[in-house]
Amino acid sequence: MKTLIINASHRKGNTDKITAKVKSLLKDNEVRELFLRDIEIKSPDGCAQCAEGELCPNIEDEFSKTIEPTIRDYDIYILATPTWSDNVTPLTLIFWNRIVSWCHEDKEYLKDKKLAVITHGMAGQDSWVNVINWVKSVCSWEQCKFAGSFTCKTGGEVKDVEIDQGKLENFVDTLLLKKT
Numbered sequence: 001m002k003t004l005i006i007n008a009s010h011r012k013g014n015t016d017k018i019t020a021k022v023k024s025l026l027k028d029n030e031v032r033e034l035f036l037r038d039i040e041i042k043s044p045d046g047c048a049q050c051a052e053g054e055l056c057p058n059i060e061d062e063f064s065k066t067i068e069p070t071i072r073d074y075d076i077y078i079l080a081t082p083t084w085s086d087n088v089t090p091l092t093l094i095f096w097n098r099i100v101s102w103c104h105e106d107k108e109y110l111k112d113k114k115l116a117v118i119t120h121g122m123a124g125q126d127s128w129v130n131v132i133n134w135v136k137s138v139c140s141w142e143q144c145k146f147a148g149s150f151t152c153k154t155g156g157e158v159k160d161v162e163i164d165q166g167k168l169e170n171f172v173d174t175l176l177l178k179k180t
Contacts (some may be wrong), residue, residue, distance in 0.1 A: 001176065004074040005033040008092040010080040014154040014161050019080050019119055021163060024148075025172040034071070036091040039063055044097050063098060072101070072109045076116065076147065076175055079135060082154070083121035086130045096138065114147035115139050116175055120154040120161070148174045 003026055009015035023031050040062035047058055080089045090160045099109055117135040119128050128151040139146040150171040 001074040001075040002030045002073065003032070003078060003175075004071060005078045005080055006092075006095065007033055007035045007037075007167075008079060008089045008095065008110065010037055010089060010091060014120060015080050015082055015118075018150075018152065019160050020080075021168060022078065022118065025169060026176075029176070030146065032074075034067065036095055039067055041067075041091075041094055041098065043094050056132060066100065069149060074113065074160055076114045077110060078118060078175070080115045080118040080145075081131065082133050083119050083123055083127045086123065086127045088119075088131055093102065097173045108143070110139075110142040110144035113141070113144045116147040116149065116171070117151045118171075120152045122153070122155055124153065125151070 005022065007015055007019055019033055023033065042059050042061045042063070045058050049057055076103050079088070079092065084090070114170050115135060115138060117132055119131040129137060130150075132149045132151075135149070136146050138144075148171055150168060152164065152167075155161075
C-alpha cells in the first residue's frame with residue numbers, strides 16, 4: 001500500500017522521531033513523508049476560483065507546482081501533528097485549506113481512502129481528543145475512512161517522547177488492514 005505521511009510540525013523534533021518509527025514499521029510498503037515546514041505553501045486567498053474549488057490563479061508557489069499534483073495517488077494518509085493550542089498546527093490548516101474538496105470533484109484526493117492521525121504533546125488526552133475529532137470531521141467532508149489514531153506524551157525536548165511500542169505497532173497494523 002502507498003502511504004503519505006503529512007508531517008505538519010513547524011520544526012524538527014518529536015513529530016519526526018515518531019514518524020521515523022512509523023516508517024520503520026511500514027518498511028514493506030511505499031511510504032513518502034511530506035514535511036510541510038520545508039514547502040513554500042501560501043494561504044488560499046478566497047477568490048472566486050478558490051470558492052469554486054478550482055486551482056487558485058493568484059497563488060503560484062511550490063505547493064501548487066510540485067506538491068499538489070503528487071498527493072492524490074495514495075491509499076493511506078497519516079497526518080502527524082503536534083497538538084497546538086488543543087488543535088492541529090497552523091501548517092495543517094493551510095494544507096487542508098489548499099486541498100479542500102467540498103466544491104470540486106477533481107480535488108477529492110481522499111475519497112474512499114484512509115486517513116489516520118498521530119498527535120502528541122505535553123497537554124495530554126483531553127487535547128489530543130480535539131485533534132482526533134478534527135481529523136474525523138475531515139473524514140466526514142472528504143468521504144474517507146477514519147483509520148485510527150496514535151497519541152503519546154512528549155515534552156519540549158526530542159528526548160522527551162514516551163512511545164508505547166505495542167500501541168504503535170497496533171496503530172500501524174490497523175492501518176494496513178484491507179478496506180471494509
